[in-house]
Amino acid sequence: MYLLRKRWASVFTRDIFSAGLLATSRSESANKVMKEICRSSTSLFDLVIKYDGILQKWRRGEREEDMHCRWLPGQYVRNNPLLTHAASVYTRALYKAFEEEVKASFNVILEEFPGEVGEWLWFNATSTGLRSRPRVIQFNRYSSHATCSCRMWESEGIPCRHIVKVFYLKNVVQIPDDLILKRWTKGAKFGESFPLNDCLHGGTMNYMLFVNKCMRDVYEMATSSKDSEVACSAILEQLANLRLEVSKIVGSPMKPCDGSEPTSGKVSNKIQNPKKIRGRVYVKKKRWQAEGRKKRGVKGRTSTEPKRTQLGTKTTINFMNIDEDDSADSAEEQMVNAGL
Template sequence: MGKAIEHVFTEAWHGLCTFHIMQNATKHLPSNRNSETNLLTEFSSCMYDHGDKVKFEEAFDAMRKKVQKQTWLDSIYKVREKWAECYMRNVFTLGMRSTQLSESLNNDLKIHLKSSVDIIQFFNHFERVVKGKSDNELKSEYESREKLPRIKMRSPMLLQASKIYTPVIFECFQTEYERSTAACTKVLDGNYQFAVAIGTLSDDPIFEEEYNVIGNISTETASCSCGQFERIGILCAHALKVLDLMNIKLLPPHYILKRWTREARYGTIQDCRGRNIIENPKLAAILRYKVLSHKFVNLATEAANSEECCILIENTLDSFSKQVKGRMNACQSNHDAECDEQMILEAPKEHLRAARLKKKPV
């Protein structure tokens, strides 16, 4: 599959699921709880922690020397560019390193499926699983549009990001912003070139690896060697620190990806055939339901203390119900008529001619 992807999807990158790699590591690497070094921990560090290729090679060689049978380690090392952090610096992964969505769907299906289940039962269960996931997605999007996340520091950039990003993405951005406040900088040669290291907020701070950041005031950019924005689409703490040093207090528009915002589903996009895909119509219905239900609840709360007001509301609702049903039936009839007319317009001319002849009296 990897070789086919290189030829067919020339601009795509094929990676390996880190979850399955760790499952295989558990099977093939010996584990000794009494030992000071844990091979699984070392392998996990090689996968996630080493951003430099030289350090990765040194750590992997040190780990291999501790294993007598190196068959699995040798095979996984040959495809290291598909799972090691240092080889994925320029890959736009959006932070995903495993087949999370696929595995969760497979797991939901496997829980209730047995060899005795027939094809009808399978599709019934499959439809329930898909509907449940669609409902959860719709609920998450509704909450992301209607609820504001919790802001820990009331800075202009965080206030801006809280209104733009979805709650989950904002939490990630806010974490990077907090880390930037603990960053130390060292001026390098050139205008607005810095070496930035993030420290821990403690009495004895420990600093992470330094990264070089190049800032530009005219374009309001801060390019960091860690490459987090290029991989995930969220600015890193190093770049945020340099933006602050350049007195840029709001997040520049070119650092806001639409896919991470509350407006991600607004507008139209095109599918593989060039057809426009509109926003989910169910979401608009839920928003209208939310507004109406809020008004009805407030009105019922006020009228509950008066029997006369309750009778007035009941009579009014009965009258409104008839009007709403009539309007809905009329809309449905108009819709059906439009569909029938469209079908007639699209029918071949000979069929129309035949239909006219049948209507003529004998």
């Protein structure tokens, strides 16, 4: 674990984009959802039905959130150009997070490094309060691009309070385009997918974003060319050539798309359906249920003899088992047999 500390220690992973999630946040949230919809006795069919219901609920909430994002949220400071631009670009949840950084920027004290005037300016930022560390901000006076040593933008995709303080000092009224991730914007699901620059944070490739981008691009090409056979054949041809080129770069042959090994003419083993279990599945009952069943004995009565119940000093007969088609003689015989 100590040799792999650069993969799990937060001090070494600040340059990697994680959307503000901790190492165990995704697994804990997934476990919570699965525990709510299934148990150890839940069948596979019921699991799929309940999981589909959870997805429909999430998608419904996402559509409602998209509808609410059409209007601008209430701003902490009215007529503030930076907050107005952030409210028009970010979603409601991300705008609230950016607004908190704007509030915290009021307690940041900046100190510009002396030196020659050039393209980049350096600032030393210190927040008033406990556990505050000095941060170093690098600001480009021409493109308004800024980086901070706290690495909040690299890990969460939101400009930190130190960068916001520099923006106010240099009269920057809008967030630069290179500091806005499309996944946090209102139109993230529309138009083209996010650019390749979003996969790179601090010179490090984020493989999750890279795989997501490749899958989206291929899916959009496949759906847009479904009505043209020429376009479909061109896509398949280019994918085959790209597969060979990637195999040469990687240095190892790539497996087919289905994940199986090349069979060279031999028939591959296909996955068959599981065997059906016939008969009744018996469930182990509790001890008190088994004992109660033994005491009650056989359920019901198989005899056609009428039941006799005693109410006070009188005796009554239950004629429920006497057929309507029987004659009066048969009824008298039954009364004699009953002792009346």
